[in-house]
Amino acid sequence: MSRHPASVLLSLLTLALLSGCDLTPATDPPAPAPGPVTPAPTSPAPTTLADRTVPLAQAASATLDVPFSGTWSAVSVPAWLRLSQQAGSGNVAFTVTADRSLATPLAADQQTLSAPMTLSWSSGTGSAARSGTVTWTVTATQYSLTGRVTAPAQAQGNDIGTAAPPTRTDTASLAAAGASGVIVRYRAAAGTLSAQTQVQQVQTQLQAVTRQATRSLTSAGITGQAIRPLSSRSVAVQVNDVPAALAALRADPSVESVTPDVILRAQATAAPVTPTDQYAPLQWAYPLTGYGAxxxxxxxxxxxxxxxxxxxxxxxxxxxxxxxxxxxxPGEGAMDLITETSNGDGDGPDTDPTDPAVTGRSTGSHGTHVTGIIAARWGLNDASCAMCSLTGVVGATRNANVKVLPIRVIDATGNATESDVAVAIRYAAGLPVSVNGVMTRTPHAAQVINLSLGGATSAANAQEMCSAVQEATAAGSLVVAAAGNGYGTLPYYPAACPGAVAVASVTLSGGSAPIRSAFSNAYPQVQLAAPGGADPYTQGTFNGGTLNGQAFPDMILSTSWDYQKNEPNYELEVGTSQASPQVAALAALLLSKGVTTDAAGTLARLNATATDLGAAGRDDQFGYGLINAAAALNAPAVSSGHGLSLQDARGQTFQPALDALGRFQAWLGDGTYRAVAGEDLNGNGIYGESGERRDERTFTLSATQPSVDLGDLQAR
Structure with missing residues (x-):
């Protein structure tokens, strides 16, 4: 509130005295007019600053105006705070705004956030000059989320068990319980078996009971899909209409009994396959995408x-x-299409795409690294050097009937021309191209093409590459490409070409959902995401592995080459270059298993089974989501846990703890979130993916809605 001058204050008091309704006219002589009033002196602004606390409570921001005579500067501000002004002279005046989610820990278990910011200051001149630093601690109260995760009741068993029992005992209910047909037992067969003729007599009786079952079914108008003798008196018959078969066969006087051939199911989940190769435990990307199943x-x-x-x-x-x-x-379709020879690493196009050694080369072989992600061998390798690993790493495709066709377009300095890439795409798809003036085509056209390369060129400049992508797609190839490592939103080509599948990169978060890698470009053409590793400048170590006694970084380990020693090795790399071949490998497995039969169906399957991350639905950061190999390939369950994950619209993930009853309380910042409670059948620690039971809720927290109770989330 502002202060009034003394003369004005006196006038206000006089009016107040005259406002009483029971006052009589004054008889005293009028007061003399007031003389001039001197304003009260004001205190000079301080010439020093002191430590203080800045409490935001549950507000998004607070405005400060601290008296000061001098200059000041904010020299250290926590990442989750933003100041409207970083420096000034006179009063320290600015608005501090909090982005609480950036400071919320993974466990979301801190009710109050607190962090210091440092200000430097100086005042006065000459002998009166003073300076220093102060700490202003900002505190912010978080918003509350509560609820409980519940799982459906499950029958317990060791080996086998039937489907849930029907509520009635009639034939329709029995058939509904799950039966592939019926088991028919006929009345006792005549005669006995001697030792000398046992085999022949059994065979004769099995043939007889098969004919008898055929007659029984035929007379009842039922067609058996297959009849398998079980003994001299019983047969199993596959039928489409189990209730009708039961009723008809029970009316046959030669039948002693007939029952449904009930389907039994394993009660325990299968164990995931864990490779035994030396460095396989460090390849965290495969378990994350469900490859154990x-x-x-x-x-x-x-x-x-x-x-x-x-x-x-x-x-x-x-x-x-x-x-x-x-x-x-070479000779089987492998090809080097580099037309430039000035870099000292090529002799023009030929059939040998070996990644060569050149003077001064210190980097590994990028193409060898990408290939290993797809197809590195399992088990023992041939000895190649004294210190080389005998087993190394593993590739996604394991023993599937998948081979890699190497096509060289990037030189030893890491550069490729658009024209060479365009020719390579056409060649890979089995289209005829001109190589050294001769028309040629590969004898092994690729159903899947991987392009772990690209650049931030324009759509107009990328026209030839995009035309090649369209031609390859028309020829039946699925073209998969790295979305780019530009830390931004610029489309990279050829990934952004129409018809290409642009792949973003994710990395581990420490929680049950991965997050986008900081370097991974986000733009409308991004369709899918796959593990590409953590930003090399912040190297996360959430994978839990160790190497040489040190925590193993969340990077992608694969085959490479040591050009200094001229021997094979294994290297860590990160990027959308490492994410793209994981999508290509899964696409190849879909085709190899026969889950899909063409490029369009394969892409549709990849998109439909992806794990949605970030904002609900397709988004620029993750596309349709993280590839889920187990769901895409209908792999068996290898785990049966339940849990909860929270994600905000930016893709940040949080993992509140559940107590013994499944209850949780999370302390979060303002924003809109998705809570997913679900089961984990593929052992990757992500709950409620495609093919897994789930319960999803969306909620918003803010200063006007500081607490939300989700109630029971039922993973069923």
Whole structure:
């Protein structure tokens, strides 16, 4: 409130005295007119600053105006706070605004956030000059979320059990319980079996009971899909209409009994497959996307259809022992299409895309790294050097019938021309191209093409590459490309070409949902996300692995080459270059298993089974979400846990603890969130993915709605 001059204050008091309704006219002589009034002296502004606390409570911001005579500057401000002014002279005046979510810990267990900001100050001149620093501690009260995660009751068992029992005992209910057909037992067969003729007599009786069952079904107008004798008196019959078959066969006087052939189900989940290769425990991207279940599924031998994945990159090291037998070699379609020879690493286009050593080269082989993510061998490798690992790493495709077609377009300095990339895309798709003036085409056209390359060029400049993508798509190839590592929103080409599948990168968060890698470009053409690792400047270590006694960074480990020693090695890399081949590998497995049969169906399956991250639905950061190999390939369950994850609209994830009854309380910042309670069947620690039971809620917290109770979230 402002202060009034004394003369004005006197006038206000006089009016107040005259306002009483029971006062009589004054008889005293009038007071003399007031003389001039001197304003009260004001205190000079302080010439020093002191430590203080700035409480925001539950407000989004607070405005400060601290008297001061001098100059000041905010030299250290926490990342979750923003100041409207960083420096000034005179009063320290600014508005501080909090973005609480940036300071909320993963466990969301801090009711009050607190962080210091440092201000430097100076005042006076000459002998009166003074300076120093102060700490102003900002506190902010978080908003509250409560609820409980509940799971459906489940029957317990060790080995096998039936489906849930029907509520009635009639034939329709029995059939509904789950039966593939009926088991028919006929009245006792005549005669006895001697030792000398036992085999022949059994065979005769099995044939007889099969004919008898055929007659019974035929007379009842029921067609048996298959009849399998079980003994001299019983057969199993597959039928479509179980209730009708039960009723008809029970009316046959030769039938002693007939029952549904009830389907039994395993009560325990299958164990995930864990590779035994030396560095496989450090390859955290595969468990994150459900490959423990996929590799278990592969043991059934269903991944038998031949698929080729073209890796258009720096070429390959054919002599890497962890890639032996996984590649199409020179003479089998492998190709070097680099037209430039001025970099000292090429002799023009030829059929040998070996990634070469050149003078001064210190980087590893990018194309070899990308290829290993897809197809590195499992198990023992050939000995190649004294200190080389005998087993190394593993690739996603394991023993599926998948091979990589190496096509070289990037030189040893990391550069490629758009024209070479365009030719490579067409060549990979099996289209005829001109190489050294001769028309040629690969004998192994790729159903999947991977492009871990790109740049922030314009759509107009990328026209030739985009035309090649469209032609390859029309020829039946699925073109997968890295979305770019530009830390921004610029589209990168060829990923942004119409028809290409642009892949963003995610990394571990420490919680049950991954987050976008800071470097991963976000734009409307992004369709899917896959593990590409943490920002190399902030290297997270959430994967839990150790190497040489140190926490292993959340980076992607794969095959590479040591050009200084000229021997195979294994390197850590991060980027959308590492995310893209994971999508390509999963696409190849969908085709190899026969879940899908063409590029369009494969992309639709990838999108439909992806784990939605960030804002609900497709978004520029994650596309349709993180690839889910187990769901896409209908792999068996390998776990049965339940849990909860929270994500805000920016894709940040939080993991509040559940107590023994599934209850939780989370302390969060303002914003709109998604809470997903669900089961985890593929063992990747992400709850409620495609094919898993889930309960999802959206809620908003703010200063006007500081608490929300979600009630029971039922993962069923």
């Amino acid at each position: 996929v590799w278990r599924d592969m043991e059934g031998g269903a991944y038998s259809r031949a698929v080729t994945v073209a890796v258009i990159d720096t070429g390959i090291r054919f002599d890497h022992p962890d890639l032996k037998g996984q590649l199409w070699r």
